[in-house]
Amino acid sequence: WKRSCYLNGTTNSIPIKQIDLVYNHNRAKAFVSQLEAWCAQQPGVAPPNVAWSHPEQTAVLKHFDQYCVAQQKGTPNVKTLFSWHGCSSSAVDNILVNGLRIFPSTDIGYFGVGVYTTLEAEYAAFYASNPTVGGLRPILLCGQVLSDLYYPVTQQHDYPPHQYGYSKFCKLDQLTNRPLQLTHNNRQAFAGASLKTNGAEGNLVVITNQSMPNYQAIDDPTDPIAHASELVAEYPLTVLPLAVIWV
Numbered sequence: 656w657k658r659s660c661y662l663n664g665t666t667n668s669i670p671i672k673q674i675d676l677v678y679n680h681n682r683a684k685a686f687v688s689q690l691e692a693w694c695a696q697q698p699g700v701a702p703p704n705v706a707w708s709h710p711e712q713t714a715v716l717k718h719f720d721q722y723c724v725a726q727q728k729g730t731p732n733v734k735t736l737f738s739w740h741g742c743s744s745s746a747v748d749n750i751l752v753n754g755l756r757i758f759p760s761t762d763i764g765y766f767g768v769g770v771y772t773t774l775e776a777e778y779a780a781f782y783a784s785n786p787t788v789g790g791l792r793p794i795l796l797c798g799q800v801l802s803d804l805y806y807p808v809t810q811q812h813d814y815p816p817h818q819y820g821y822s823k824f825c826k827l828d829q830l831t832n833r834p835l836q837l838t839h840n841n842r843q844a845f846a847g848a849s850l851k852t853n854g855a856e857g858n859l860v861v862i863t864n865q866s867m868p869n870y871q872a873i874d875d876p877t878d879p880i881a882h883a884s885e886l887v888a889e890y891p892l893t894v895l896p897l898a899v900i901w902v
Contacts, residue, residue: 669776672791673901682754686895690800693893694730707807711874715807718876719884721773723801732803738772738886738894740795741782743764747793747899755797755894764868766808766858767824769887770894772797778883780902791901799886800893808856809874820868824858858887 668707707716723734740755755770773779776794783792813822821827860872864882873881 662738669780669900669902671900671902674803675899675901677751677896677898679896680870681897682751685754685892686800688870689890690733690735693733693800693802696732696747709812710807710808711811712807714874714876715809715859715861718861718897719774719805719886730760734800734801736773736774736799737795738799738892739776739779739895740770740772740797740885741779742793742795742895743783743785744787744793745785745793748793750795751896751899753793755896757891761842765825766822766860766872766885766887769857769889770891770893772799772886772888774884776900783902787901794902795896795899796898796900798895798897799888801859801886802856804856805859806857806885808858808860808872810872811874813872820866820871822860856889857893858885860885860887 663866698822719736720734722736742750757768757770760783780792783794786792808822808824813824814820815823818825818827854894861875861876861884862870862879863878863880865880870882875881876884
């Protein structure tokens with residue numbers, strides 16, 4: 656956890672009020688099983704219709720690689736890192752028992768269907784909501800598995816003109832050309848697009864908050880306007896909560 660904070664520059668920017676280490680045997684067992692299953696697979700091959708080696712894509716992949724804290728011996732296609740997830744305080748108990756899940760949601764889903772995490776604790780804290788009586792908001796520190804089939808989202812390759820400034824993974828309302836907002840009466844599907852159509856097991860993206868529309872991908876992770884990193888995991892079992900950080 657200290658290494659994660661150091662790498663992400665979070666030690667001095669978030670007032671941590673309480674840390675609860677967590678362990679769920681069944682969730683941990685499922686996480687390890689998923690990790691072992693991926694390690695047993697042959698290295699992934701990018702779909703023939705997708706180029707994964709353009710300079711912009713390589714830059715995004717290298718950005719995430721520097722945060723990997725372990726690599727399974729003999730399986731360079733599988734890596735692990737620490738990630739963060741901000742949530743409502745009322746959801747914490749359910750997450751710790753059942754894990755992070757993909758539910759029908761009013762979330763726009765800018766980068767597709769999946770479990771959303773981030774490398775930056777500050778950014779996760781932005782999504783921490785519904786403070787407790789004592790004013791505490793939760794962010795979850797997670798262990799996460801990545802494979803070489805995580806796709807790097809970039810402006811250059813994933814923002815077609817007909818998406819009006821949003822990525823191809825974001826579903827738009829055909830009448831307004833704005834992200835589809837689901838209501839409580841119309842929640843049959845998550846608003847994002849499936850990652851499987853792109854041959855990916857997840858998405859990796861570096862975003863900026865200085866774009867119109869806001870919080871969209873940029874191609875250079877070292878650009879001063881880079882704001883945060885997002886990971887979108889298709890398989891919830893690849894994200895394991897390790898601690899609840901109350902801020």
